[in-house]
Amino acid sequence: MLRSTSTFLSTALLALVFAVSANAQGEKYELDALDRWQKVAAVDPASEEAQLLNARRALIDGEVSRAENLSNAFIDRFPLSRFRADALLILGDAKVAGGNEYEALFQYEEICRRYAGTSVFIPTLEREFDIATAYAKGLKKRFFGTFRIIDSSEDAQELLIRIQERIPGSELAERAGMELADFYFGRREMLMAAEAYSLFLENYPRSAQITKARLRLIYSYLAGFRGPEYDASGLLEARAKLRSMQALQPGLAQQIGATSVLVRIEESEAAKFLSTASWYLEVNDPISAEMSIRRLVQRHPKSIATLEALRIVPTVLPRLPESVLRETPDYRALRKQLLRVEWDDMPVMLSPDVVPAITPPTVTEGATP
Structure with a gap:
């Protein structure tokens, strides 16, 4: 799950790197209304934006440690930067790519709590959903950065609940609601499963998974x-x-x-x-x-x-x-x-x-x- 997440992150960031593919020459490109790349400005190599783009490029190139160091340095150097949320996202993504998804949650949570109005808020919740899904399916947390032996079920529940609270009524919240209900059902916690499926039916009456929720709700009541x-x-x-x-x-x-x-x-x-x-x-x-x-x-x-x-x-x-x-x-x-x-x-x-x-x-x- 985390490997596919890293692949998704690489694909998502590739467009950003292409937008500044000429950054070595101090050029910047953006898509216009007709989806054509247009040169809009020159980027100062010493600017905040250029340093952030260097961190993005390092992550795309698979230089996880370098990307983590660059984003960390950016956060320390520019604590009030308007790109701070982007730097936190890059830092979190670098930690996920390095197999430290639990540590990445600290950066993702800071974005969700302090920068909910930025463009990286929804992508951050998607990252948290991927981690929560992996935890719900049995992935364990590392013991002081070593072996994965620590149970992560409580973290999975907490993340899935927070996602629904932060963007209620959205498609991602719907997916989180079903994932949480399935998590309880799979663990045979039938009272919790019944409550989760009941809430899903109440919150998402037009969902494509409404039939599944109704059946699982009945199963949960009977099994309980x-x-x-x-x-x-x-x-x-x-x-x-x-x-x-x-x-x-x-x-x-x-x-x-x-x-x-x-x-x-x-x-x-x-x-x-x-x-x-x-x-x-x-x-x-x-x-x-x-x-x-x-x-x-x-x-x-x-x-x-x-x-x-x-x-x-x-x-x-x-x-x-x-x-x-x-x-x-x-x-x-x-x-x-x-x-x-x-x-x-x-x-x-x-x-x-x-x-x-x-x-x-x-x-x-x-x-x-």
Whole structure:
């Protein structure tokens, strides 16, 4: 990644060097309105501009140390120069070319904080994005300039967030937002990934990657659910997003099997109610246990968890006060209808493993992964 960045820097600076290709003779050329090179002025070899161009030329020629020394000398000699931001960019680029991208970030950050109105501001953010992407993909920082053994994941996150804050709504900010979300997703930090994809959908509703963001958001919510004993808010969010997708992109929803995923979500939500009822029974709170069972059979009457709840409900009702019994559903009729057994009969116990696990929907060919 950093090698390609150095190649890009060389290509970008080549035009600047060509503009002063006759600098040895004290000439300066610029493009006119018709994209033709025109001689506009003579450059004094002792001027600030000429010294800066020498540093640029050294970087293009691959003389990294010389470019770093020249730009450093320029910054020290002309601390108030109008070309200071350009000198900082050259110095940072020289450090990147020398394999010291982390040190280059100090120059890039100074540009972003002090020279946001200059022409080098956007190129500097692009450099930071390249470094952040390399860090997000696993590149480690050097240990005191030697081996790359220091984790750089926090730096990647910080840089990608700063880019979005500094130029919100831009194409580069959009790329940074998706890179950050993918970073969390790749590390299986599903709560952070869900938040990042949700922000991406909110900030860039017309993005070409909107479909990918929607799918990844659903995956993140589903993968973040750890079982009926834990918080089920992610399931509710995933269900809402799937139903929204069925309305907005019915073809894609059909490709990923949204209907079957919704069924699995319903089963998992029902298992959550059953788990809650079991816990209340363990702590000797039959009233709350019956309330959980009541909600279960009312909201998910066709779920497997409802069958299991109807199996145990005869052991719960005798422990309830008369005032609560008057408000309960007709569990006798429900047992006979769904379990096909009489009230005093004990059906075969269902295995807790019969509740299907939630798995991310499979994307068929033609859908964005």
